[in-house]
Amino acid sequence: MAQHRVVVVGGGLAGLAVTMKLAELGVSVDLLSLTPVKRSHSVCAQGGINSCNDQTRQLGDDEWKHLDDTVYGGDFLNHQPPVKEMAYWAPKVIELMDRLGVPFNRTGEGFIDRRRFGGTLYKRTAFAGATTGQQLLYALDEQVRRREVEGLVKKYEFWDFLKPIQDETGRCRGVVAQDMVSMEIRAFAADAVVVATGGNGLLFGKSTMSVFCTGSAASRCFQSGAKLGNAEFIQVHPTAIPGADKLRLMSESARGEGGRVWVPKKPHDSRAPREIPNDERYYFLEDRYPKYGNLVPRDIATREIFDICVNEGLSVESDRMSVYLDLTHIPKAELDRKLGGILEIYEKFQGVDPRFEPMKIFPAVHYSMGGLWADYVKAADGGLLPGAPKNQMTSIEGLYAIGECDYHYHGANRLGANSLLSCIFSGLFIGPSIVNYASNQNGGHAEVPSSVIDQSVTCEKQRHQSLLAGTGGDENPYLIHQELGDVMTRAATVVRRNDQLQEAIDHVSELHDRAMKVSLSDGGNWTNQNVLFAKAVQDMFPFAKSLLKGALLRDECRGAHYKPAFEKPSLTSEDPVERRRQAEQWCDEFEANNRRFLKSSIATWNAESNQPDITYEDVDTSLIPPRPRLYGLVGAEVIEEVWKERAAAKASGKELAASNS
Amino acid sequence: MIAPVPMKKNARTQFRVRVLRQDGPGKESYWELFDIDYEREMNVISVLQKIAAKAANSDGKKVAPVAWDCGCLEEVCGSCTMVINGRVRQSCSALVDQLLNDNPDEIVLEPMTKFPVIRDLMVDRQRLFRALQRVKAWVPVDSYYNMGPGERQPRDDQEQNYPLSQCMSCGCCLEACPQYNKIELTKEAGETDEQFEERKLAAYDTSFVGAHAISQVMLHNRNPTGKSLAGERLDALMGPGGVSTCGNAQNCVSVCPKEIPLTTSIARAGRATTVAAIKKWFEK
Numbered sequence: 025m026a027q028h029r030v031v032v033v034g035g036g037l038a039g040l041a042v043t044m045k046l047a048e049l050g051v052s053v054d055l056l057s058l059t060p061v062k063r064s065h066s067v068c069a070q071g072g073i074n075s076c077n078d079q080t081r082q083l084g085d086d087e088w089k090h091l092d093d094t095v096y097g098g099d100f101l102n103h104q105p106p107v108k109e110m111a112y113w114a115p116k117v118i119e120l121m122d123r124l125g126v127p128f129n130r131t132g133e134g135f136i137d138r139r140r141f142g143g144t145l146y147k148r149t150a151f152a153g154a155t156t157g158q159q160l161l162y163a164l165d166e167q168v169r170r171r172e173v174e175g176l177v178k179k180y181e182f183w184d185f186l187k188p189i190q191d192e193t194g195r196c197r198g199v200v201a202q203d204m205v206s207m208e209i210r211a212f213a214a215d216a217v218v219v220a221t222g223g224n225g226l227l228f229g230k231s232t233m234s235v236f237c238t239g240s241a242a243s244r245c246f247q248s249g250a251k252l253g254n255a256e257f258i259q260v261h262p263t264a265i266p267g268a269d270k271l272r273l274m275s276e277s278a279r280g281e282g283g284r285v286w287v288p289k290k291p292h293d294s295r296a297p298r299e300i301p302n303d304e305r306y307y308f309l310e311d312r313y314p315k316y317g318n319l320v321p322r323d324i325a326t327r328e329i330f331d332i333c334v335n336e337g338l339s340v341e342s343d344r345m346s347v348y349l350d351l352t353h354i355p356k357a358e359l360d361r362k363l364g365g366i367l368e369i370y371e372k373f374q375g376v377d378p379r380f381e382p383m384k385i386f387p388a389v390h391y392s393m394g395g396l397w398a399d400y401v402k403a404a405d406g407g408l409l410p411g412a413p414k415n416q417m418t419s420i421e422g423l424y425a426i427g428e429c430d431y432h433y434h435g436a437n438r439l440g441a442n443s444l445l446s447c448i449f450s451g452l453f454i455g456p457s458i459v460n461y462a463s464n465q466n467g468g469h470a471e472v473p474s475s476v477i478d479q480s481v482t483c484e485k486q487r488h489q490s491l492l493a494g495t496g497g498d499e500n501p502y503l504i505h506q507e508l509g510d511v512m513t514r515a516a517t518v519v520r521r522n523d524q525l526q527e528a529i530d531h532v533s534e535l536h537d538r539a540m541k542v543s544l545s546d547g548g549n550w551t552n553q554n555v556l557f558a559k560a561v562q563d564m565f566p567f568a569k570s571l572l573k574g575a576l577l578r579d580e581c582r583g584a585h586y587k588p589a590f591e592k593p594s595l596t597s598e599d600p601v602e603r604r605r606q607a608e609q610w611c612d613e614f615e616a617n618n619r620r621f622l623k624s625s626i627a628t629w630n631a632e633s634n635q636p637d638i639t640y641e642d643v644d645t646s647l648i649p650p651r652p653r654l655y656g657l658v659g660a661e662v663i664e665e666v667w668k669e670r671a672a673a674k675a676s677g678k679e680l681a682a683s684n685s
Numbered sequence: 686m687i688a689p690v691p692m693k694k695n696a697r698t699q700f701r702v703r704v705l706r707q708d709g710p711g712k713e714s715y716w717e718l719f720d721i722d723y724e725r726e727m728n729v730i731s732v733l734q735k736i737a738a739k740a741a742n743s744d745g746k747k748v749a750p751v752a753w754d755c756g757c758l759e760e761v762c763g764s765c766t767m768v769i770n771g772r773v774r775q776s777c778s779a780l781v782d783q784l785l786n787d788n789p790d791e792i793v794l795e796p797m798t799k800f801p802v803i804r805d806l807m808v809d810r811q812r813l814f815r816a817l818q819r820v821k822a823w824v825p826v827d828s829y830y831n832m833g834p835g836e837r838q839p840r841d842d843q844e845q846n847y848p849l850s851q852c853m854s855c856g857c858c859l860e861a862c863p864q865y866n867k868i869e870l871t872k873e874a875g876e877t878d879e880q881f882e883e884r885k886l887a888a889y890d891t892s893f894v895g896a897h898a899i900s901q902v903m904l905h906n907r908n909p910t911g912k913s914l915a916g917e918r919l920d921a922l923m924g925p926g927g928v929s930t931c932g933n934a935q936n937c938v939s940v941c942p943k944e945i946p947l948t949t950s951i952a953r954a955g956r957a958t959t960v961a962a963i964k965k966w967f968e969k
Contacts, residue, residue, distance in 0.1 A: 045829055048828060059756055059764065060764075060814065060854075062763070062814075062853075062854055063757070063762040063854075064756075064762075065756070065757065065762075067757055067762050068759065068761060119832075119833060119834040120829060120831065120832075122834055122835040123824070123826050123832065123834075124826060125823075125908045125910070127846045127847045128843070130838055130839065130842075131840070132840060133837070134837035134839050135837060136834075153847050155761060158761050158853070159847075159850060166817075166822055166823035167823060167824075167826075167829075169814075169817060169822070170823040170825070172818070173818050205803055234762065235756060235758065236756065266726075267726060267758075268724055268726050268727045269727075269730040269731040270758040272758075272759050372760070372778050373759070374726065375726075375780050375782055375783060502738035503738060545747060545749060545750055548749060550708070550709050551803055551804040551807060553737070553752050554737070554740075554749065554750055557737075
C-alpha cells in the first residue's frame, strides 16, 4: 500500500485530533495553520467538556440522555445519528484526554470532578480550572509534536489556506496555500483534505472569537462548490465585556453567584452607578421574569438585554450599548472565593474592579452552529458507521470538514461544554474514514496531474498579484470589515426582522462590490498582513450573504434564530375547555411549522449572481421525535399534555403497523 | 463610572506611539511615530488595529501597516508578546490608560530582542517550540484507542500541575532571561533549505533551553505515564544549554503573565538532574 498523505487545515482541537489519529494510522499529514497550532482559538474555551459518567449514571443518566439533551437544546435541527455517536463516544474521549495528561480538576478521592452546565440536569462537565479548552488543546498539541518528531507530521504554521485543488471530476486533490511570512504560494497535493478551521465570528466585526476566526477558509471551500448547512444559526452569549478590539466573555457564573442585571431608568444617566438610588434602577430581568430573575436561560437573557438597549433606548451609555452586571452588593471576600478568576479578567482588561463598580456588559456573537455541509453514513444502531468514507465529507469529494466549521452536532443552538466534545470526537472518529477513502482511490497525492495543480496555483497567484497591483478602487479593507460587522450585528444576531434582513442583504451586497475594489496600504511581498486581511474580508461576503438569506427565508423561531413576528403565542383562555382547544391548535401549528421548517437550510454559491441559492434538506430525527420547547410559555402544561397524548398515539400506531406487517 | 480613570484622560484626544520597525530580517531597524485618536478602553492591540486602518505616520506620510502577531486577545494564546515601554508582556492586556498614566508622553513598542525579527513587531519563535521537542514534553501513551481511564490522581497533584500546564509559550521568560541569547542565522550560499534548517536546529539544541521548557519537564515528569520518559528529559536538561546554564537571575518568574512558579521548577530540575547524574556515576 502506498503511503497516504492528507492535508489538514487548522490546528485547533478538531484539526489536532484528526492529525494525531491519522499519524497513528500511518498516514503522513501536512498540517497547515494561520498560527502556531498551540495558539488556536480552542484555547479560549473556559467551561468544560461533557460526557455521562459513573456518577451521573447512578442518578439515571446515560448516553441516550446526553443525546436527548443535545437535540432538545438544539431544537431538533441536529441530525441525530452523528449526535448519538458523539454522545456514546463522549466518556471515551474524556478518558483518552485524561490519559494524555490533561489536568482535569479532581475530587478528594482523585476522580475527575464534574460540574453542571446549562441544558441538562446532570453534572456531566469535566473541567480543568477555568481554561479547559487550553488544557485539552495543549494535550493534543503535545501528541502532534511527538508525531512531528517521529516524522509523520509536518507543520506549516503561518500558512493561509487559499482553496482546495479539484481535478476535472471535482474531486479534491490537495490545497493551494500561502506562506504568510514569505508570501510564497504553492500547492500541497494530498489523497484527502480536512478543513477544521473553526467559526466565523469576525463576520460580526467583534465577537468573543480570536482574530483568525474569519470564516474565510470555509468560505473558500464554499466558493469552490462545497455547500453550507444552517448558516443562519449563530450563538450569541448574553454577557460579554465590550472592548475596543474584542468582546471578552463574562461567564454565566457571575449571575449564578447572585449578580444582578440593571439599567438606570433615566436613559444614559450620567451619575456613577452607585449614586443611582434603588428606585431609579430598572432590574429588568427580575421584573420581567420574577420566577427565574437574573438566571433565565442564555437566549432569553440575551434577547432581553438587547431589547432594553435597542428598543427601549435604556443603554447605560449613549454611544455604546451596555447594561450593568452588578456584584457590588456581595461581600468582597465571597466574590474572591467564588469568582476570583473571572473577575480578574474584567479587572485586567477594563482596569476597573468589579467588586466595587458594576460591570458593563452586552451580548456578543460566540459560536457558529452552521457551517460546511457534511455527510455521514448511518449505522443499524442509529449512530454512525465507523470507517465509512463519507463520514464528515463535504459535498466536494475528498474534502472533509470537522469541528466548529461543520454544521453537525449543535442544531439550532449549542449546549455549553458540547463544542470541545464535538471537535475532538469528530477528529478522532474520521481518521479511519479518511484512510478507507484514500485506499479506495485510483490516483493518490503523487498522481495529481500537474495541469490541475498549475491551474489552481496560477489562479491564486493572479488574485494575489492583482490585489498588490491595485484594483483601481480606493476602498479600505479595515473600514469595509467594520461596516460589515455593524450591519451583521444589527440585523442578524439576537432579534431578526425580515425588513431589516432584506435591508442588510442589499447593504452587504453593495459592500461586497466595494470590497473587491480595495486599495492596499502595503504593496510589498514580505509578511504583508494587509493583503492577507483584504482577501479574508472579501471571502467573508459569500458566508455573510448565506447567513442573511438563510435567516430571511426562515420564518419561524428555532433555537438561537428568533423572529418575533413568527413567535408562537401563549395560551390566553382561563376556561379549561377553551384552553384545551387552544393547546390543540397550538400543537397543530407546531406540527405544521415543523413540516415546513424542521429542515437544514443548504446554501450553494452561485458565482454568476454572486449570491447563494438556498434549498432545504430533511433532518434525521428518527431516534428522538421532535417535541416543543415550552420554556416560559403561559399554558405550557396543557400544551405538554396534548403533545404527550399525540406522541403516545403515534407510537402505538407505529407498533400496530409493525405488528400487522 | 463612565471611564476607568477619569481626570487626565478625558481631556486627551490623541496620544503618540513610537514603534521600532524593521522591514525584514537583516534590514536596519528604525523608529516611526504614530498619532492615535484616543478612545476609552483601548489596549495596544486596538492601537495597532488603528495604525493598520490608517496606515499613515505622525507626519501624515502613507506607510505600510505595522506587522504584529496576535490571536485570542484575552491572554491565553501567547501570540502577542512584545516589549512595551521597556517591559516584555502581552499586548492584549496592555491597557492604554495605564500605560499613559505611567508615561503620558508616548507608548513605545518594540519587538522581543531574543528572537529574530521577521518584520516590525513579529518575531520568529521557532526556537521556543523546538525546546518543547528537545525535552519531549508529551505523555507517551501507547495509542489513541479507548483503553479506559487514566490513573486516579490526588487533588494536590492536580493543583500543582495545573499552574505549570498554563504555560502558553509566549516567550516572556526568555526575553527577560540574561542567559537566553538571540540566535539569528542566515542561509549560506549553496546551502539547501533542509541543510539550513538542520544547522539552525543544531544551534538551537545546544543553546539555553529556557525556563518554560524546564518547567514543562517538571510537569511531564510528574504525570503517571509521562514519567516513563523522565530520564530522557533530565538527560536533555543535563546537556549543553541545560538547567545548569540558568544564572538564577529570577527574571523569568517576575515577567511570566501566567505567574507560573518557574524558579520553583528550575530548582526542582536542578536537584533532579544532580540526583540523576550521581545515580549514573554509580551505575558506571
